Amino acid sequence: xxxxxxxxxxxxxxxxxxxxxxxxxxxxxxxxxxxxxxxxxxxxxxxxxxxxxxxxxxxxxxxxxxxxxxxxxxxxxxxxxxxxxxxxxxxxxxxxxxxxxxxxxxxxxxxxxxxxxxxxxxxxxxxxxxxxxxxxxxxxxxxxxxxxxxxxxxxxxxxxxxxxxxxxxxxxxxxxxxxxxxxxxxxxxxxxxxxxxxxxxxxxxxxxxxxxxxxxxxxxxxxxxxxxxxxxxxxxxxxxxxxxxxxxxxxxxxxxxxxxxxxxxxxxxxxxxxxxxxxxxxxxxxxxxxxxxxxxxxxxxxxxxxxxxxxxxxxxxxxxxxxxxxxxxxxxxxxxxxxxxxx
Amino acid sequence: xxxxxxxxxxxxxxxxxxxxxxxxxxxxxxxxxxxxxxxxxxxxxxxxxxxxxxxxxxxxxxxxxxxxxxxxxxxxxxxxxxxxxxxxxxxxxxxxxxxxxxxxxxxxxxxxxxxxxxxxxxxxxxxxxxxxxxxxxxxxxxxxxxxxxxxxxxxxxxxxxxxxxxxxxxxxxxxxxxxxxxxxxxxxxxxxxxxxxxxxxxxxxxxxxxxxxxxxxxxxxxxxxxxxxxxxxxxxxxxxxxxxxxxxxxxxxxxxxxxxxxxxxxxxxxxxxxxxxxxxxxxxxxxxxxxxxxxxxxxxxxxxxxxxxxxxxxxxxxxxxxxxxxxxxxxxxxxxxxxxxxx
Numbered sequence: 001x002x003x004x005x006x007x008x009x010x011x012x013x014x015x016x017x018x019x020x021x022x023x024x025x026x027x028x029x030x031x032x033x034x035x036x037x038x039x040x041x042x043x044x045x046x047x048x049x050x051x052x053x054x055x056x057x058x059x060x061x062x063x064x065x066x067x068x069x070x071x072x073x074x075x076x077x078x079x080x081x082x083x084x085x086x087x088x089x090x091x092x093x094x095x096x097x098x099x100x101x102x103x104x105x106x107x108x109x110x111x112x113x114x115x116x117x118x119x120x121x122x123x124x125x126x127x128x129x130x131x132x133x134x135x136x137x138x139x140x141x142x143x144x145x146x147x148x149x150x151x152x153x154x155x156x157x158x159x160x161x162x163x164x165x166x167x168x169x170x171x172x173x174x175x176x177x178x179x180x181x182x183x184x185x186x187x188x189x190x191x192x193x194x195x196x197x198x199x200x201x202x203x204x205x206x207x208x209x210x211x212x213x214x215x216x217x218x219x220x221x222x223x224x225x226x227x228x229x230x231x232x233x234x235x236x237x238x239x240x241x242x243x244x245x246x247x248x249x250x251x252x253x254x255x256x257x258x259x260x261x262x263x264x265x266x267x268x269x270x271x272x273x274x275x276x277x278x279x280x281x282x283x284x285x286x287x288x289x290x291x292x293x294x295x296x297x298x299x300x301x302x303x304x305x306x307x308x309x310x311x312x313x314x315x316x317x318x319x320x321x322x323x324x325x326x327x328x329x330x331x332x333x334x335x336x337x338x339x340x341x342x343x
Numbered sequence: 344x345x346x347x348x349x350x351x352x353x354x355x356x357x358x359x360x361x362x363x364x365x366x367x368x369x370x371x372x373x374x375x376x377x378x379x380x381x382x383x384x385x386x387x388x389x390x391x392x393x394x395x396x397x398x399x400x401x402x403x404x405x406x407x408x409x410x411x412x413x414x415x416x417x418x419x420x421x422x423x424x425x426x427x428x429x430x431x432x433x434x435x436x437x438x439x440x441x442x443x444x445x446x447x448x449x450x451x452x453x454x455x456x457x458x459x460x461x462x463x464x465x466x467x468x469x470x471x472x473x474x475x476x477x478x479x480x481x482x483x484x485x486x487x488x489x490x491x492x493x494x495x496x497x498x499x500x501x502x503x504x505x506x507x508x509x510x511x512x513x514x515x516x517x518x519x520x521x522x523x524x525x526x527x528x529x530x531x532x533x534x535x536x537x538x539x540x541x542x543x544x545x546x547x548x549x550x551x552x553x554x555x556x557x558x559x560x561x562x563x564x565x566x567x568x569x570x571x572x573x574x575x576x577x578x579x580x581x582x583x584x585x586x587x588x589x590x591x592x593x594x595x596x597x598x599x600x601x602x603x604x605x606x607x608x609x610x611x612x613x614x615x616x617x618x619x620x621x622x623x624x625x626x627x628x629x630x631x632x633x634x635x636x637x638x639x640x641x642x643x644x645x646x647x648x649x650x651x652x653x654x655x656x657x658x659x660x661x662x663x664x665x666x667x668x669x670x671x672x673x674x675x676x677x678x679x680x681x682x683x684x685x686x
Contacts, residue, residue, distance in 0.1 A: 012434055012682060044625055066626045087626060088590040088598075090639045091355055110591060113638035135621065135629050137591040137598055166624070247431040248453060248480040255431075255480055261654040265609035266623065278478065280609065281509070282387055282650050283409045283430060286478050295456035296433050307625050311604040312654065314681055338657055339355060 008317070008324045009298050013245040014258040016309075016316040017300070020329060022239035023054075023223060023318075029235050030222050031058040033209060040064045040084060040201060042220025043336060045307045048316065049077035050332035051223060064201075064218045065336075068094035073336040073343075075103030082106070084127065084201060086162060086218060088114045088137050095121035097341035106159055110139040115147055119154035126156050127201060130191045132163035132184035144191040160199030163188040164218070169206030172231045178210045185213035206232055227304045228267055240316070241300040242270070242309070243324060244285065246293050254293050258301045259283040264308025271302045298324040311337055351660070351667045352641050356588045357601040359652075359659040360643070363672060365582035366397075366566060366661075372578050373565050374401040376552060383407045383427060383544060385563025386679060388650045391659065392420035393675035394566060407544075407561045408679075411437035416679040416686075418446030425449070427470065427544065429505060429561060431457045431480050438464035440684035449502055453482040458490055462497035469499050470542060473534045475506035475527035487534040503542030506531040507561070512549030515574045521553045528556035549575055570647045571610055583659070584643040585613075585652070586667060587628065589636050597636050601644045602626040607651025614645045641667040654680055 008017055030039060041055045044066040052063060052074060062082035065071040068091075071083045080103015089095055090113055098105045099122030108129040109115045118126055128147050131138030139147055148158045168180035185202065192200045203217035206229060211217060221229055224240040244258035256272075259282045263270055269277045270285070278286040285301060293299070300322070303309040310316070315333050319326035351360055373382060384398045387409040395406060395417060405425035408414040411434075414426045423446015431453055432438055441448045442465030451472040452458045461469055471490050474481030482490055491501045511523035528545065535543045546560035549572060554560060564572055567583040587601035599615075602625045606613055612620045613628070621629040628644065636642070643665075646652040653659070658676050662669035 012436060012684075014682065087600075088638075090588065090590060093355055111638050114590070117639075131593075135596050136624060136627055140593070245433065247433060247457070250474075250483070253478050257430075260607060260609050260648070260651040264603060265607070265651070266603050281479060284479055295431075295454050296460075305603070308603040308608070314683065339357065340657065341355075 006327060008243050008319050008326050008328060011243055011317060011328065013298070014242050014262040016313045017241055017243050018224065018316050018318050019239045019322045019326070020318050020320055022237045022322065026222055026225065026236045026239060027054055027058055030208065030219065031060070034217055035059055037062055037216060040216040040218050041223070042066070042086070042218045043070050043074060045220040045310065046223055047310055047334050047336035048332050049074060049079060049335055052079050055223070062216065064220070067339055068098050068341050069339050070336045071105055072097050072101045072341045075101040075105070080104060084108070086164070086201070088129065090114060090117040092117065092121050094341050095123055099123050108162055109147060109151060110137050111147070112150060115151045115154060115156070119151070119156055124157060125159050126151050127160055127162045127199060128158065128191070128195050130161050130163040130188055132165050132187050132202070134164055134166040136166065138163055141187050141191040145194040148195040158195060158197050160197030160201070161188060161192045161195050162201035163191070164202060164204070165207060165211070166204065169204040170228055170232070171206070174233065177206060181207045181210045185211060189213050205229055205234065205236065221306065224306050226306045227271070227302060238302060240306055240310070241302050243298050244301050246295055246297045246299060249293055249295050253278060253286050253288050256285045256287065256299050256301065257283060258285045262309070262312055263303050264305040264311070266308060267304035270304055272299050275299070300324060310334055349670060351586050351662055351669050351671060354586055354660060354671065356641070357585050357605040359656045360584055360586050361567065361659050361661050362582050362665045362669070363661050363663055365580045365665065369565055369568065369579045369582060370397055370401055373551065373562065374403070377560055378402055380405055380559060383559040383561050384566070385409070385429070385561045386413050386417060388563040388653065389566055390653055390677050390679035391675050392417060392422060392678055395422050398566070405559065407563070410682055411441050411684050412682050413679045414448055415440050415444045415684045418444040418448070423447060427451070429507070429544070431472065433457060433460040435460065435464050437684050438466055442466050451480070451505055452490060452494060453480050454490070455493060458494045458497060458499070462494070462499055467500060468502050469494050470502055470505045470544060471534070471538050473504050473506040473531055475508050475530050475545070477507055477509040479509065481506055484530050484534040488537040491538040501538060501540050503540030503544070504531060504535045504538050505542070505544035506534070507545060507547070508550060508554070509547065512547040513571055513575070514549070517576065520549060524550045524553045528554060532556050548572055548577065548579065564649065567649050569649045570614070570645060581645060583649055583653070584645050586641050587644050589638055589640045589642060592636055592638050596621060596629050596631050599628045599630065599642050599644065600626060601628045605652070605655055606646050607648040607654070609651060610647035613647055615642050618642070643667060653677055
């Protein structure tokens with residue numbers, strides 16, 4: 001049995017903590033800028049159907065996911081009005097799970113193989129994923145019409161195109177970010193014209209107000225925000241931290257119980273306010289506090305990259321403020337983790 | 344329902360795959376070098392009671408863990424003959440869970456606060472954790488006798504000392520590694536003499552045959568091995584990889600479905616044999632294969648750091664060889680993940 005938790009300081013650590021005020025402000029700000037279907041929130045950053053429900057309450061019924069698990073989990077939670085797997089999949093098991101789940105599911109395709117796998121496993125609707133200069137998935141733009149024709153010949157409804165300008169979303173200089181986005185979207189718009197359909201799906205938190213070509217923006221990070229996006233001057237605030245307990249103090253450094261298995265580390269070390277982070281081990285964070293800390297104190301650790309951080313945790317706790325004395329008002333399962341579509 | 348899986352190529356990806364031949368050889372080699380209680384295997388790298396049972400079958404009944412969850416999970420799985428939490432804890436809930444679990448549990452202490460918390464929450468046995476130059480936990484050596492006295496006065500049995508030479512274990516040059524280890528263990532031996540007790544617990548995979556002061560070695564990585572340990576000339580082989588599916592191919596790069604949420608990234612990018620890894624995204628790995636690959640092909644991804652990689656996954660699959668055509672002979676839950684002691 002878990003004990004009754006009232007403040008962040010009562011949580012067993014490490015634990016994800018969300019500042020509900022910052023979260024609500026982020027959600028409201030984005031909904032005002034991109035109302036309704038203009039936003040197709042991406043769930044990969046938060047992996048949490050309870051948070052997605054907050055986005056739905058603000059008028060966004062269409063969602064984006066990066067894994068079949070995310071899509072199937074959203075549909076089973078009753079959030080399946082219009083779900084886009086913005087990713088390629090050739091696994092028959094997962095494609096069938098997508099086809100069978102209680103929702104409207106559209107899948108990205110970018111090759112003969114992904115078109116054929118979708119058609120063979122009961123998928124009904126697709127977007128043609130077009131490469132817009134990020135070296136990842138997406139077909140060459142000139143291949144898009146042929147793939148669309150192949151999909152239609154196989155009985156698939158082609159709803160339009162998608163293309164992610166991921167190489168542009170984190171560029172600090174706004175005009176450079178805008179220029180790269182425009183260049184990418186010129187490519188996507190041309191493909192959209194040739195492919196047909198209603199949807200041009202693209203964008204992210206860093207380009208949510210710069211990408212004017214996309215009919216819908218796939219932003220996700222704006223809800224909890226990310227260290228990396230902090231330099232862009234966006235109107236969203238960091239809403240997620242990890243609370244950790246100080247387990248060791250000496251006159252040169254201190255240690256908290258938040259390590260490599262609680263933190264996405266691809267963007268480097270996390271930060272702690274009023275302290276310098278020295279390094280992380282599996283279950284430890286060694287840091288030098290500017291002030292004094294004692295064994296048993298709580299500290300807030302700001303992860304450098306939210307998405308792979310959240311993916312380590314079972315749940316996130318909602319608190320009515322940013323400090324360690326804030327009250328815990330709710331706990332949400334991180335229920336879209338992993339890759340298992342059988343759950 | 345999961346489908347019947349026969350070869351690695353049938354697994355839904357990304358999936359952890361263990362080469363049973365390499366694993367058995369690693370376990371046998373270490374057991375020959377450090378038989379019985381000379382080795383106290385650390386479970387933090389594999390987080391898997393089924394793998395721990397293989398270590399127990401080879402004569403090691405005493406285990407090390409880094410989290411209360413690992414210790415409690417081991418005890419509940421019937422592997423609780425002698426468990427060491429080689430880490431500091433001041434959480435009453437978790438200390439009580441440790442005290443109440445069906446096993447013999449010893450906890451590391453390195454401060455008045457950790458001694459007092461252990462005594463107040465039913466812990467019966469402790470080791471005094473001594474700092475041996477790694478900037479993390481452990482008391483100053485001169486404080487060890489006083490902490491031992493405080494523990495004994497509080498009714499705790501002091502079984503001895505521990506000290507982890509983590510700054511030495513990965514030094515490529517063997518003689519330098521040996522020198523740093525000797526220096527650290529000189530410090531620990533002095534503290535051991537003053538503290539009393541039978542146990543001097545220390546060491547890791549990189550120093551398993553260099554640390555001659557410790558009465559027991561806390562090695563864990565040797566079972567599955569790690570990229571970082573690859574340069575040390577140790578007699579252990581990499582036994583764990585991730586199988587991933589190629590989801591996109593073009594004439595300049597390819598993409599597999601193994602990204603930041605499947606990989607511990609603190610040691611940098613993973614590797615793929617006969618390919619260059621370009622970068623990882625949340626659910627993608629962009630790489631340039633030296634040969635030709637096709638959409639749907641499987642590739643084996645070698646993580647740069649095993650411990651935080653395993654912690655992302657629900658299970659590991661055992662295969663009778665290292666290739667993607669190897670047969671899957673068993674599946675083990677990664678059942679010591681997370682920090683929840685109520686499971």
